[in-house]
Amino acid sequence: MDTIEIQRIAEVEDESWWYRERRAAVARELRRIGTPGRAVDIGAAGGGNTRVLAAHGWDAVAVDGSPAAVRLARARGVEAYEGDAAYLPLPSGHFDFAMALDVLEHVEDDRAAAAEMARVLRPGGTALVSVACDLSLWSAHDVVLGRVRRYSRRxxxxxxxxAGLLVDRMWSWNVLLRPFVRWRRHRAAGWGLERFHPAVNAGLRAVATLERHLPVKQLPGVTLFARAHRPV
Structure with a gap:
Protein backbone atom coordinates (compact mmCIF):
# COMPACT_ATOMS: atom_id res chain seq x y z
CA MET A 1 0.00 0.00 0.00
CA ASP A 2 1.54 3.30 -1.04
CA THR A 3 1.79 6.56 0.90
CA ILE A 4 -1.23 8.19 -0.77
CA GLU A 5 -3.49 5.23 0.06
CA ILE A 6 -2.29 5.14 3.68
CA GLN A 7 -3.07 8.83 4.02
CA ARG A 8 -6.51 8.32 2.47
CA ILE A 9 -7.32 5.63 5.01
CA ALA A 10 -6.19 7.88 7.86
CA GLU A 11 -8.43 10.65 6.56
CA VAL A 12 -11.62 8.57 6.33
CA GLU A 13 -11.31 5.85 8.97
CA ASP A 14 -12.68 7.86 11.91
CA GLU A 15 -15.94 8.61 10.08
CA SER A 16 -16.30 5.82 7.50
CA TRP A 17 -19.03 3.28 8.24
CA TRP A 18 -16.68 0.49 7.10
CA TYR A 19 -13.82 1.30 9.45
CA ARG A 20 -16.01 2.27 12.40
CA GLU A 21 -17.99 -0.95 12.24
CA ARG A 22 -14.81 -3.00 11.85
CA ARG A 23 -13.42 -1.32 14.97
CA ALA A 24 -16.63 -2.23 16.76
CA ALA A 25 -16.09 -5.87 15.73
CA VAL A 26 -12.55 -5.74 17.15
CA ALA A 27 -13.84 -4.22 20.38
CA ARG A 28 -16.35 -7.06 20.80
CA GLU A 29 -13.61 -9.66 20.43
CA LEU A 30 -11.41 -7.84 22.93
CA ARG A 31 -14.22 -7.90 25.48
CA ARG A 32 -14.55 -11.66 24.97
CA ILE A 33 -10.83 -12.14 25.63
CA GLY A 34 -11.04 -10.29 28.93
CA THR A 35 -7.95 -9.09 30.79
CA PRO A 36 -5.71 -6.96 28.54
CA GLY A 37 -2.04 -7.77 28.04
CA ARG A 38 0.55 -7.23 25.32
CA ALA A 39 -0.75 -6.90 21.77
CA VAL A 40 0.62 -6.41 18.28
CA ASP A 41 -1.24 -4.98 15.30
CA ILE A 42 0.36 -6.43 12.15
CA GLY A 43 -0.01 -4.44 8.94
CA ALA A 44 -1.29 -1.56 11.02
CA ALA A 45 -1.11 1.20 8.37
CA GLY A 46 -1.51 4.48 10.30
CA GLY A 47 -2.28 2.75 13.58
CA GLY A 48 -6.03 3.38 13.73
CA ASN A 49 -6.79 -0.11 14.99
CA THR A 50 -3.77 -0.08 17.29
CA ARG A 51 -5.39 2.86 19.04
CA VAL A 52 -8.50 0.72 19.55
CA LEU A 53 -6.33 -1.84 21.35
CA ALA A 54 -4.82 0.86 23.54
CA ALA A 55 -8.25 2.31 24.32
CA HIS A 56 -9.25 -1.10 25.69
CA GLY A 57 -6.25 -1.23 27.99
CA TRP A 58 -3.83 -3.25 25.88
CA ASP A 59 -0.11 -2.51 25.74
CA ALA A 60 -0.13 -2.36 21.96
CA VAL A 61 2.50 -1.93 19.26
CA ALA A 62 2.05 -1.54 15.51
CA VAL A 63 4.09 -3.09 12.71
CA ASP A 64 3.87 -2.11 9.07
CA GLY A 65 6.10 -2.53 6.04
CA SER A 66 5.66 1.08 4.93
CA PRO A 67 7.96 3.73 6.41
CA ALA A 68 5.22 6.31 5.72
CA ALA A 69 2.70 4.26 7.71
CA VAL A 70 5.11 3.94 10.62
CA ARG A 71 5.75 7.68 10.64
CA LEU A 72 2.03 8.40 10.58
CA ALA A 73 1.32 5.95 13.39
CA ARG A 74 4.05 7.46 15.54
CA ALA A 75 2.72 10.95 14.85
CA ARG A 76 -0.61 9.73 16.21
CA GLY A 77 1.00 8.53 19.43
CA VAL A 78 1.31 4.84 18.51
CA GLU A 79 4.43 2.79 19.24
CA ALA A 80 5.23 1.55 15.73
CA TYR A 81 7.97 -0.39 13.97
CA GLU A 82 8.80 -1.04 10.35
CA GLY A 83 8.70 -4.70 9.45
CA ASP A 84 7.46 -7.30 6.98
CA ALA A 85 4.43 -9.36 8.03
CA ALA A 86 6.37 -12.48 7.00
CA TYR A 87 9.41 -11.48 9.09
CA LEU A 88 8.32 -9.56 12.18
CA PRO A 89 10.99 -7.65 14.15
CA LEU A 90 9.54 -8.97 17.40
CA PRO A 91 10.51 -11.57 20.03
CA SER A 92 8.96 -15.02 20.05
CA GLY A 93 6.20 -15.87 22.51
CA HIS A 94 5.93 -12.27 23.71
CA PHE A 95 2.34 -11.27 22.94
CA ASP A 96 -1.03 -12.23 24.39
CA PHE A 97 -2.89 -10.99 21.32
CA ALA A 98 -1.93 -10.59 17.67
CA MET A 99 -4.14 -8.94 15.08
CA ALA A 100 -3.85 -8.80 11.30
CA LEU A 101 -6.81 -7.07 9.66
CA ASP A 102 -6.97 -7.22 5.86
CA VAL A 103 -3.29 -8.15 5.69
CA LEU A 104 -2.87 -11.74 4.53
CA GLU A 105 -4.51 -11.11 1.15
CA HIS A 106 -1.71 -8.62 0.38
CA VAL A 107 1.16 -11.00 1.24
CA GLU A 108 2.59 -13.30 -1.41
CA ASP A 109 3.66 -15.84 1.22
CA ASP A 110 0.61 -15.74 3.47
CA ARG A 111 1.64 -18.97 5.20
CA ALA A 112 4.90 -17.36 6.33
CA ALA A 113 2.95 -14.36 7.66
CA ALA A 114 0.58 -16.62 9.59
CA ALA A 115 3.55 -18.55 10.99
CA GLU A 116 5.09 -15.29 12.19
CA MET A 117 1.86 -14.36 13.93
CA ALA A 118 1.92 -17.73 15.68
CA ARG A 119 5.59 -17.33 16.60
CA VAL A 120 5.16 -14.02 18.42
CA LEU A 121 2.15 -15.26 20.40
CA ARG A 122 2.64 -16.83 23.80
CA PRO A 123 1.13 -20.31 24.30
CA GLY A 124 -2.57 -19.71 24.86
CA GLY A 125 -2.43 -16.34 23.12
CA THR A 126 -5.18 -15.22 20.75
CA ALA A 127 -4.99 -14.22 17.09
CA LEU A 128 -7.63 -12.20 15.26
CA VAL A 129 -7.54 -12.17 11.46
CA SER A 130 -9.75 -10.61 8.82
CA VAL A 131 -9.40 -11.14 5.08
CA ALA A 132 -11.18 -10.19 1.88
CA CYS A 133 -13.22 -13.19 0.77
CA ASP A 134 -14.84 -14.71 -2.32
CA LEU A 135 -13.10 -14.41 -5.67
CA SER A 136 -16.40 -13.45 -7.34
CA LEU A 137 -16.03 -10.07 -5.62
CA TRP A 138 -12.67 -9.42 -7.29
CA SER A 139 -12.55 -5.97 -8.95
CA ALA A 140 -10.30 -3.03 -9.75
CA HIS A 141 -10.61 -2.12 -6.07
CA ASP A 142 -8.57 -5.23 -5.17
CA VAL A 143 -5.92 -4.36 -7.74
CA VAL A 144 -5.56 -0.78 -6.48
CA LEU A 145 -5.18 -2.03 -2.91
CA GLY A 146 -2.48 -4.50 -3.95
CA ARG A 147 -4.35 -7.66 -3.04
CA VAL A 148 -3.08 -10.91 -4.50
CA ARG A 149 -6.03 -13.11 -3.48
CA ARG A 150 -9.42 -13.40 -1.85
CA TYR A 151 -10.12 -16.29 0.51
CA SER A 152 -12.66 -19.03 0.92
CA ARG A 153 -13.38 -20.30 4.42
CA ARG A 154 -11.42 -23.47 3.73
CA ALA A 163 0.82 -22.06 11.19
CA GLY A 164 0.03 -24.23 14.21
CA LEU A 165 -2.92 -22.17 15.45
CA LEU A 166 -6.32 -23.61 16.32
CA VAL A 167 -9.34 -21.85 14.82
CA ASP A 168 -11.92 -21.09 17.52
CA ARG A 169 -14.43 -19.30 15.36
CA MET A 170 -14.85 -18.06 11.79
CA TRP A 171 -17.61 -15.76 10.59
CA SER A 172 -18.67 -13.54 7.70
CA TRP A 173 -18.88 -9.78 7.99
CA ASN A 174 -20.81 -7.30 5.85
CA VAL A 175 -23.30 -9.91 4.73
CA LEU A 176 -26.26 -7.55 4.41
CA LEU A 177 -24.25 -4.98 2.47
CA ARG A 178 -22.58 -7.50 0.17
CA PRO A 179 -24.87 -6.65 -2.82
CA PHE A 180 -24.18 -2.93 -2.37
CA VAL A 181 -20.42 -3.43 -2.04
CA ARG A 182 -20.32 -5.74 -5.06
CA TRP A 183 -22.28 -3.25 -7.17
CA ARG A 184 -20.06 -0.33 -6.12
CA ARG A 185 -16.79 -2.13 -6.67
CA HIS A 186 -17.65 -3.55 -10.05
CA ARG A 187 -18.65 -0.07 -11.21
CA ALA A 188 -15.57 1.69 -9.82
CA ALA A 189 -12.31 2.00 -11.73
CA GLY A 190 -10.14 2.11 -8.62
CA TRP A 191 -10.22 3.52 -5.12
CA GLY A 192 -13.58 2.94 -3.42
CA LEU A 193 -13.34 4.62 -0.02
CA GLU A 194 -14.36 8.12 -0.95
CA ARG A 195 -16.38 10.09 1.59
CA PHE A 196 -20.08 9.39 1.36
CA HIS A 197 -22.68 12.00 2.14
CA PRO A 198 -23.21 11.90 5.95
CA ALA A 199 -26.75 10.58 5.54
CA VAL A 200 -25.59 7.76 3.25
CA ASN A 201 -22.69 6.95 5.58
CA ALA A 202 -25.08 6.82 8.55
CA GLY A 203 -27.47 4.57 6.66
CA LEU A 204 -24.74 2.14 5.71
CA ARG A 205 -23.50 2.00 9.26
CA ALA A 206 -27.04 1.38 10.51
CA VAL A 207 -27.32 -1.65 8.21
CA ALA A 208 -23.91 -2.92 9.32
CA THR A 209 -24.93 -2.44 12.96
CA LEU A 210 -28.19 -4.33 12.41
CA GLU A 211 -26.18 -7.26 11.11
CA ARG A 212 -24.67 -7.79 14.58
CA HIS A 213 -28.05 -8.97 15.84
CA LEU A 214 -29.06 -11.24 12.95
CA PRO A 215 -28.14 -14.93 12.39
CA VAL A 216 -26.30 -14.28 9.13
CA LYS A 217 -22.65 -14.81 10.06
CA GLN A 218 -22.41 -18.09 8.15
CA LEU A 219 -23.77 -16.60 4.93
CA PRO A 220 -21.50 -15.14 2.21
CA GLY A 221 -20.17 -11.69 3.10
CA VAL A 222 -17.47 -9.29 1.96
CA THR A 223 -14.96 -10.16 4.67
CA LEU A 224 -14.09 -13.23 6.72
CA PHE A 225 -13.04 -12.93 10.37
CA ALA A 226 -11.30 -15.71 12.26
CA ARG A 227 -10.29 -15.96 15.90
CA ALA A 228 -7.69 -18.56 16.76
CA HIS A 229 -5.26 -19.42 19.54
CA ARG A 230 -1.82 -20.88 19.98
CA PRO A 231 -2.07 -24.21 21.80
CA VAL A 232 -0.59 -24.39 25.30
Whole structure:
Protein backbone atom coordinates (compact mmCIF):
# COMPACT_ATOMS: atom_id res chain seq x y z
CA MET A 1 0.00 0.00 0.00
CA ASP A 2 1.54 3.30 -1.04
CA THR A 3 1.79 6.56 0.90
CA ILE A 4 -1.23 8.19 -0.77
CA GLU A 5 -3.49 5.23 0.06
CA ILE A 6 -2.29 5.14 3.68
CA GLN A 7 -3.07 8.83 4.02
CA ARG A 8 -6.51 8.32 2.47
CA ILE A 9 -7.32 5.63 5.01
CA ALA A 10 -6.19 7.88 7.86
CA GLU A 11 -8.43 10.65 6.56
CA VAL A 12 -11.62 8.57 6.33
CA GLU A 13 -11.31 5.85 8.97
CA ASP A 14 -12.68 7.86 11.91
CA GLU A 15 -15.94 8.61 10.08
CA SER A 16 -16.30 5.82 7.50
CA TRP A 17 -19.03 3.28 8.24
CA TRP A 18 -16.68 0.49 7.10
CA TYR A 19 -13.82 1.30 9.45
CA ARG A 20 -16.01 2.27 12.40
CA GLU A 21 -17.99 -0.95 12.24
CA ARG A 22 -14.81 -3.00 11.85
CA ARG A 23 -13.42 -1.32 14.97
CA ALA A 24 -16.63 -2.23 16.76
CA ALA A 25 -16.09 -5.87 15.73
CA VAL A 26 -12.55 -5.74 17.15
CA ALA A 27 -13.84 -4.22 20.38
CA ARG A 28 -16.35 -7.06 20.80
CA GLU A 29 -13.61 -9.66 20.43
CA LEU A 30 -11.41 -7.84 22.93
CA ARG A 31 -14.22 -7.90 25.48
CA ARG A 32 -14.55 -11.66 24.97
CA ILE A 33 -10.83 -12.14 25.63
CA GLY A 34 -11.04 -10.29 28.93
CA THR A 35 -7.95 -9.09 30.79
CA PRO A 36 -5.71 -6.96 28.54
CA GLY A 37 -2.04 -7.77 28.04
CA ARG A 38 0.55 -7.23 25.32
CA ALA A 39 -0.75 -6.90 21.77
CA VAL A 40 0.62 -6.41 18.28
CA ASP A 41 -1.24 -4.98 15.30
CA ILE A 42 0.36 -6.43 12.15
CA GLY A 43 -0.01 -4.44 8.94
CA ALA A 44 -1.29 -1.56 11.02
CA ALA A 45 -1.11 1.20 8.37
CA GLY A 46 -1.51 4.48 10.30
CA GLY A 47 -2.28 2.75 13.58
CA GLY A 48 -6.03 3.38 13.73
CA ASN A 49 -6.79 -0.11 14.99
CA THR A 50 -3.77 -0.08 17.29
CA ARG A 51 -5.39 2.86 19.04
CA VAL A 52 -8.50 0.72 19.55
CA LEU A 53 -6.33 -1.84 21.35
CA ALA A 54 -4.82 0.86 23.54
CA ALA A 55 -8.25 2.31 24.32
CA HIS A 56 -9.25 -1.10 25.69
CA GLY A 57 -6.25 -1.23 27.99
CA TRP A 58 -3.83 -3.25 25.88
CA ASP A 59 -0.11 -2.51 25.74
CA ALA A 60 -0.13 -2.36 21.96
CA VAL A 61 2.50 -1.93 19.26
CA ALA A 62 2.05 -1.54 15.51
CA VAL A 63 4.09 -3.09 12.71
CA ASP A 64 3.87 -2.11 9.07
CA GLY A 65 6.10 -2.53 6.04
CA SER A 66 5.66 1.08 4.93
CA PRO A 67 7.96 3.73 6.41
CA ALA A 68 5.22 6.31 5.72
CA ALA A 69 2.70 4.26 7.71
CA VAL A 70 5.11 3.94 10.62
CA ARG A 71 5.75 7.68 10.64
CA LEU A 72 2.03 8.40 10.58
CA ALA A 73 1.32 5.95 13.39
CA ARG A 74 4.05 7.46 15.54
CA ALA A 75 2.72 10.95 14.85
CA ARG A 76 -0.61 9.73 16.21
CA GLY A 77 1.00 8.53 19.43
CA VAL A 78 1.31 4.84 18.51
CA GLU A 79 4.43 2.79 19.24
CA ALA A 80 5.23 1.55 15.73
CA TYR A 81 7.97 -0.39 13.97
CA GLU A 82 8.80 -1.04 10.35
CA GLY A 83 8.70 -4.70 9.45
CA ASP A 84 7.46 -7.30 6.98
CA ALA A 85 4.43 -9.36 8.03
CA ALA A 86 6.37 -12.48 7.00
CA TYR A 87 9.41 -11.48 9.09
CA LEU A 88 8.32 -9.56 12.18
CA PRO A 89 10.99 -7.65 14.15
CA LEU A 90 9.54 -8.97 17.40
CA PRO A 91 10.51 -11.57 20.03
CA SER A 92 8.96 -15.02 20.05
CA GLY A 93 6.20 -15.87 22.51
CA HIS A 94 5.93 -12.27 23.71
CA PHE A 95 2.34 -11.27 22.94
CA ASP A 96 -1.03 -12.23 24.39
CA PHE A 97 -2.89 -10.99 21.32
CA ALA A 98 -1.93 -10.59 17.67
CA MET A 99 -4.14 -8.94 15.08
CA ALA A 100 -3.85 -8.80 11.30
CA LEU A 101 -6.81 -7.07 9.66
CA ASP A 102 -6.97 -7.22 5.86
CA VAL A 103 -3.29 -8.15 5.69
CA LEU A 104 -2.87 -11.74 4.53
CA GLU A 105 -4.51 -11.11 1.15
CA HIS A 106 -1.71 -8.62 0.38
CA VAL A 107 1.16 -11.00 1.24
CA GLU A 108 2.59 -13.30 -1.41
CA ASP A 109 3.66 -15.84 1.22
CA ASP A 110 0.61 -15.74 3.47
CA ARG A 111 1.64 -18.97 5.20
CA ALA A 112 4.90 -17.36 6.33
CA ALA A 113 2.95 -14.36 7.66
CA ALA A 114 0.58 -16.62 9.59
CA ALA A 115 3.55 -18.55 10.99
CA GLU A 116 5.09 -15.29 12.19
CA MET A 117 1.86 -14.36 13.93
CA ALA A 118 1.92 -17.73 15.68
CA ARG A 119 5.59 -17.33 16.60
CA VAL A 120 5.16 -14.02 18.42
CA LEU A 121 2.15 -15.26 20.40
CA ARG A 122 2.64 -16.83 23.80
CA PRO A 123 1.13 -20.31 24.30
CA GLY A 124 -2.57 -19.71 24.86
CA GLY A 125 -2.43 -16.34 23.12
CA THR A 126 -5.18 -15.22 20.75
CA ALA A 127 -4.99 -14.22 17.09
CA LEU A 128 -7.63 -12.20 15.26
CA VAL A 129 -7.54 -12.17 11.46
CA SER A 130 -9.75 -10.61 8.82
CA VAL A 131 -9.40 -11.14 5.08
CA ALA A 132 -11.18 -10.19 1.88
CA CYS A 133 -13.22 -13.19 0.77
CA ASP A 134 -14.84 -14.71 -2.32
CA LEU A 135 -13.10 -14.41 -5.67
CA SER A 136 -16.40 -13.45 -7.34
CA LEU A 137 -16.03 -10.07 -5.62
CA TRP A 138 -12.67 -9.42 -7.29
CA SER A 139 -12.55 -5.97 -8.95
CA ALA A 140 -10.30 -3.03 -9.75
CA HIS A 141 -10.61 -2.12 -6.07
CA ASP A 142 -8.57 -5.23 -5.17
CA VAL A 143 -5.92 -4.36 -7.74
CA VAL A 144 -5.56 -0.78 -6.48
CA LEU A 145 -5.18 -2.03 -2.91
CA GLY A 146 -2.48 -4.50 -3.95
CA ARG A 147 -4.35 -7.66 -3.04
CA VAL A 148 -3.08 -10.91 -4.50
CA ARG A 149 -6.03 -13.11 -3.48
CA ARG A 150 -9.42 -13.40 -1.85
CA TYR A 151 -10.12 -16.29 0.51
CA SER A 152 -12.66 -19.03 0.92
CA ARG A 153 -13.38 -20.30 4.42
CA ARG A 154 -11.42 -23.47 3.73
CA UNK A 155 -8.40 -21.60 2.37
CA UNK A 156 -8.25 -19.27 5.38
CA UNK A 157 -8.57 -22.17 7.82
CA UNK A 158 -5.75 -24.01 6.05
CA UNK A 159 -3.42 -21.01 6.32
CA UNK A 160 -4.17 -20.43 10.01
CA UNK A 161 -4.00 -24.10 11.00
CA UNK A 162 -0.88 -24.58 8.91
CA ALA A 163 0.82 -22.06 11.19
CA GLY A 164 0.03 -24.23 14.21
CA LEU A 165 -2.92 -22.17 15.45
CA LEU A 166 -6.32 -23.61 16.32
CA VAL A 167 -9.34 -21.85 14.82
CA ASP A 168 -11.92 -21.09 17.52
CA ARG A 169 -14.43 -19.30 15.36
CA MET A 170 -14.85 -18.06 11.79
CA TRP A 171 -17.61 -15.76 10.59
CA SER A 172 -18.67 -13.54 7.70
CA TRP A 173 -18.88 -9.78 7.99
CA ASN A 174 -20.81 -7.30 5.85
CA VAL A 175 -23.30 -9.91 4.73
CA LEU A 176 -26.26 -7.55 4.41
CA LEU A 177 -24.25 -4.98 2.47
CA ARG A 178 -22.58 -7.50 0.17
CA PRO A 179 -24.87 -6.65 -2.82
CA PHE A 180 -24.18 -2.93 -2.37
CA VAL A 181 -20.42 -3.43 -2.04
CA ARG A 182 -20.32 -5.74 -5.06
CA TRP A 183 -22.28 -3.25 -7.17
CA ARG A 184 -20.06 -0.33 -6.12
CA ARG A 185 -16.79 -2.13 -6.67
CA HIS A 186 -17.65 -3.55 -10.05
CA ARG A 187 -18.65 -0.07 -11.21
CA ALA A 188 -15.57 1.69 -9.82
CA ALA A 189 -12.31 2.00 -11.73
CA GLY A 190 -10.14 2.11 -8.62
CA TRP A 191 -10.22 3.52 -5.12
CA GLY A 192 -13.58 2.94 -3.42
CA LEU A 193 -13.34 4.62 -0.02
CA GLU A 194 -14.36 8.12 -0.95
CA ARG A 195 -16.38 10.09 1.59
CA PHE A 196 -20.08 9.39 1.36
CA HIS A 197 -22.68 12.00 2.14
CA PRO A 198 -23.21 11.90 5.95
CA ALA A 199 -26.75 10.58 5.54
CA VAL A 200 -25.59 7.76 3.25
CA ASN A 201 -22.69 6.95 5.58
CA ALA A 202 -25.08 6.82 8.55
CA GLY A 203 -27.47 4.57 6.66
CA LEU A 204 -24.74 2.14 5.71
CA ARG A 205 -23.50 2.00 9.26
CA ALA A 206 -27.04 1.38 10.51
CA VAL A 207 -27.32 -1.65 8.21
CA ALA A 208 -23.91 -2.92 9.32
CA THR A 209 -24.93 -2.44 12.96
CA LEU A 210 -28.19 -4.33 12.41
CA GLU A 211 -26.18 -7.26 11.11
CA ARG A 212 -24.67 -7.79 14.58
CA HIS A 213 -28.05 -8.97 15.84
CA LEU A 214 -29.06 -11.24 12.95
CA PRO A 215 -28.14 -14.93 12.39
CA VAL A 216 -26.30 -14.28 9.13
CA LYS A 217 -22.65 -14.81 10.06
CA GLN A 218 -22.41 -18.09 8.15
CA LEU A 219 -23.77 -16.60 4.93
CA PRO A 220 -21.50 -15.14 2.21
CA GLY A 221 -20.17 -11.69 3.10
CA VAL A 222 -17.47 -9.29 1.96
CA THR A 223 -14.96 -10.16 4.67
CA LEU A 224 -14.09 -13.23 6.72
CA PHE A 225 -13.04 -12.93 10.37
CA ALA A 226 -11.30 -15.71 12.26
CA ARG A 227 -10.29 -15.96 15.90
CA ALA A 228 -7.69 -18.56 16.76
CA HIS A 229 -5.26 -19.42 19.54
CA ARG A 230 -1.82 -20.88 19.98
CA PRO A 231 -2.07 -24.21 21.80
CA VAL A 232 -0.59 -24.39 25.30
Missing amino acids: ALAEVIEG
